[in-house]
Amino acid sequence: MPELPEVETIARGLAHAVTGRSIASVVIRLPKMAQAPPGVDFARALPGERIVGVGRRAKYVLVELASGRRLVTSLRMTGRLVVQRPGEPDFPGTHVVLHFTDGSRLSFADLRTFGRMRLVEPDDAWDKSLGPEPLSSGFTPEAFIGMLSGRTTRIKALLLDQQRIAGIGNIYACEALWKAGIKPGRPAMSLSKPAIRRLHHAIVDVLTRAIEMRGTSVDDYVDAEGLRGGFQSALAVYGKLGQPCERCGSPIVRTVIAQRGTWWCRTCQR
C-alpha cells in the first residue's frame, strides 16, 4: 500500500514522465475521485496548464502546475497514476484522465475508489494538519522525544498518526518497531530516551533503505513505470506470522493495534 517510500518512487517516475507536458482536457468519470475546493471547477480549471514537476508530501503525490497550483493526489491503497501513450487502451478502473496536448495522458485509476485527487490553489495550506517529514532535517531525535512526551496512546498508533509524523504506514511502522526492539503496544510516554532514539534511527533507516529499493510490493503495488518494488525481500516482520524472528528465532505473532494488523516478536520487542 503506497506509503512514503512507494509514493516517493511513484513521484520520481512521474516527474520524469510528465514534466513539461501541457493539459488539453480532463475527463472525470467518477466525480468523487476528483475533489476540488468549493468554487473550483476541476475539469474546467486545468486545460492550458503546464506541468512543471512532480513531488511528494507525506503519502500524497503533488503534480506541480505552472500557475503555482497543484494537483494533490492520495492513492490510499489501490490508487494508481499511469502515463499512457496515444491510442493505448484505458487502464482498468480509470476514473480521472488528464489528456495532454501531445496525445498522451495521465490516468488516475483505483479499483476500490478510495483515492482522491484535489486541485489546490497556491496559497492553500492544504497540508497544515500533517506532521513533519521523517526524512527532513526537522525530524530530529529531540523533536521525536518531544512528540512522545505525555502521550498515552500506543507507540504504533502514534507512528501511524499523520498529524505527528507524515508518511509512515502499517508496513514501515511494524518494521521500524522491530528494528528498534520496541513492543508496538507500549504507551508512547513509557519509552525511555534511548529507546526513542533507537526508534528514530530505525524509522529513518527503514524508510531510506525502502526508497533505495523502490518501495515494497506485498500485493499489487507498482510504481509509475509499472515496476514492482524490492523492499519486500528485506521485510523482517510484516506479514510474517509464525516465521522465526531473524534476530532471536521466536515465531512472529500478529495482534491488532489501532484497527491494523500488527506483526512483531514477543521475545525481542520489549
Add this chain to the structure above:
DNA sequence: CCGTTGCCCTGCCAGC
C-alpha cells in the same frame, strides 16, 4: 485537545 471507533470499497481466500 486527546484518543478511539466506524466507515468507505472491492478482491481475495479460508472455511464450511
Add this chain to the structure above:
DNA sequence: TGCTGGCAGGGCAACG
C-alpha cells in the same frame, strides 16, 4: 462447487 465472512488499510468524521 459455491457461498459467506473476514481481512487488507489511509484518511476523515464523529464521539466521549
